[in-house]
Amino acid sequence: MSNARTAPSPTPVDRLRDYDYTNFYFGAGSEPFGILEPFGEWWRDAEFGSGYYLYSLPMESAPSVRVAIDDPKRGESLEGLINFASYNYLGISYRPEVIEAVCDGVRKYGAGASGSPILSGSMDLHKAFEHEIADFKGKQAALIFPSGYSANVGVIAGLMRPGDLIVADKLAHASIVDGMILSKATSRFFRHNDPDDLDRKLEGFPGKKLVIVEGVYSMDGDLADLPDILEVCRRHGARLMIDEAHSTFVYGSNGRGVAEHFGLDEEVDIHLGTFSKSLGALGGFVAGRRELIWYLRGFARARVFSCALPPGVVAGLRKALAIAASEPELRETLWDNARYMHSLLAERQVDVGDSTSQVISIMIRDDAAIFQIAEDLLHAGVYMNPIRYPAVGKHKSRFRMSVSAAHTRADLEEGAEIIATVLRKHGKCP
Ligand SMILES: Cc1ncc(COP(=O)(O)O)c(C=O)c1O
Incomplete structure (x- = not known):
C-alpha cells in the first residue's frame, strides 16, 4: 500500500475543463507568477475531479509486460497490470x-x-x-x-x-x-x-x-x-x-x-x-x-x-x-504480436482508427468519458495512457497502445478481452 493522498469528492463531468491556458490565464497583471494561483485552483478540480491524476501514475516496477502502478486516488498499489503503455517495443530495457x-x-x-x-x-x-x-x-x-x-x-x-x-x-x-x-x-x-x-x-x-x-x-x-x-x-x-x-x-x-x-x-x-x-x-x-x-x-x-x-x-x-x-527474431515476434492484437481488436469491433503498426490507437473520440474509461481499465487489469487534447485534436481522444515483443499471446488475449469489456460498458464498442 502506498501513502494515500486525500481525493476531493469528484466533480460532475460537465465541470471538466481542458488543459489549456485559456482556462486559467487571462493575461492580466504584471506579475509573472500571476498564473500560478489560478492554475493551482484549476488543478485541484482537474486532478481527481476530472481525472488528470491518471497522468504520471507512479510505476513501481520495470516497464515490462506486467507492472505495478500506484493509484493515488484510491491509495492502492495495483499489481500485475498488463502494460500496453510503455515504448519498450522489443522488451530490451530490462534484459x-x-x-x-x-x-x-x-x-x-x-x-x-x-x-x-x-x-x-x-x-x-x-x-x-x-x-x-x-x-x-x-x-x-x-x-x-x-x-x-x-x-x-x-x-x-x-x-x-x-x-x-x-x-x-x-x-x-x-x-x-x-x-x-x-x-x-x-x-x-x-x-x-x-x-x-x-x-x-x-x-x-x-x-x-x-x-x-x-x-x-x-x-x-x-x-x-x-x-x-x-x-x-x-x-x-x-x-x-x-x-x-x-x-x-x-x-x-x-x-x-x-x-x-x-x-x-x-x-x-x-x-x-x-x-x-x-x-x-x-x-x-x-x-x-x-x-x-x-x-x-x-x-x-x-x-x-x-x-x-x-x-x-x-x-x-x-x-x-x-x-x-x-536478434531479428525479436522484430518478428513484435510483428506477430502486433498483427495478433490487431486481429483480436478487430474481432471485438474495437475502433483502432488508421493504425497499422505496433502503435495502436484505441479511439474513444469522447474527451469527457476517456478518464473514467482509463480508471476502469486500470482497475480491470490494463494499463494504457489516455490521450486527449492538447496532445491530439479535440474530440479525438484515444488510448495509445504499445504492443511489445515481450507480450505473450495470453497477455494479448486477456488484454483485448478486458479492453472490449470496459469499452462496451461505456458504449464505445458494440
Ligand atoms: C516522433 C517522436 N519524435 C521524438 C520524440 C522524442 O523522443 P524522446 O522521448 O526520446 O526524447 C518522440 C517521443 O515520444 C516521438 O514520438
Whole structure:
C-alpha cells in the first residue's frame, strides 16, 4: 500500500475543463507568477475531479509486460497490470545483459559524462556508439543527442534559418514543432499524409526547403506515405527528413525503419531516431552523409550546450543495439504480436482508427468519458495512457497502445478481452 493522498469528492463531468491556458490565464497583471494561483485552483478540480491524476501514475516496477502502478486516488498499489503503455517495443530495457552492461559502464566511468560532447563529455564509448549507430543505419556518420526531443530541436534549428521554409506533417511530434519554432524559418504544415497538400505548401517558394515526416506517427500508429511525399520533395528541390522514433528497430529488413521498409533509405536526406523506444533507455540520434553530421556536430545547439549522455546509459545502449541488430527474431515476434492484437481488436469491433503498426490507437473520440474509461481499465487489469487534447485534436481522444515483443499471446488475449469489456460498458464498442 502506498501513502494515500486525500481525493476531493469528484466533480460532475460537465465541470471538466481542458488543459489549456485559456482556462486559467487571462493575461492580466504584471506579475509573472500571476498564473500560478489560478492554475493551482484549476488543478485541484482537474486532478481527481476530472481525472488528470491518471497522468504520471507512479510505476513501481520495470516497464515490462506486467507492472505495478500506484493509484493515488484510491491509495492502492495495483499489481500485475498488463502494460500496453510503455515504448519498450522489443522488451530490451530490462534484459539482464543490458542491466549488466549499464552497471559495468557506471563502475568504469561513474554516474555522468560531466561535460558537453564537444568539450570533455565524449568518452570512448560515446564515439564507439556513434560509429555503431552509423553502421546499423548504413550511413556515413551519426551523432548522438541527450534525447530524441533534443535531436529534433538541434537538427532542425541547426540547419534551417530565417527566410528558409520548413513544411512538416500536421501530426508531427512536438519536438519537431519546437525545432521549427526555434529555427525562425517560415513554418507550414501539410494535411496528414497528403502529398497534394504538401505540393501546394511548397509551391512557389524560391529558397531552401526542408520537409519533415515521421516513419510511424506516434499517436495514430500509421506510416508516412513516403514514396509519394518523396516524389513531391524531389520535384520542388526540398530536402526530406524522417523521424523514425517509433519505427527504428521495428520496420525494414534490417530494422532501419520505414525508409528502409519502402526501399527509400538512400533517398531520404536526414534520418532521426530515439533510444527511448525500441532500445528502452534514453537518447536520440541523427544519421546521414558525413558533411551533414560534421556540420551538426558544431551547430546543433541542443547537443553542443547540453551534457553528454551518462556513460552507463551509453554502455547499456551499446548492448541493446547489439541485441536488436543480432536478434531479428525479436522484430518478428513484435510483428506477430502486433498483427495478433490487431486481429483480436478487430474481432471485438474495437475502433483502432488508421493504425497499422505496433502503435495502436484505441479511439474513444469522447474527451469527457476517456478518464473514467482509463480508471476502469486500470482497475480491470490494463494499463494504457489516455490521450486527449492538447496532445491530439479535440474530440479525438484515444488510448495509445504499445504492443511489445515481450507480450505473450495470453497477455494479448486477456488484454483485448478486458479492453472490449470496459469499452462496451461505456458504449464505445458494440
Ligand atoms: C516522433 C517522436 N519524435 C521524438 C520524440 C522524442 O523522443 P524522446 O522521448 O526520446 O526524447 C518522440 C517521443 O515520444 C516521438 O514520438
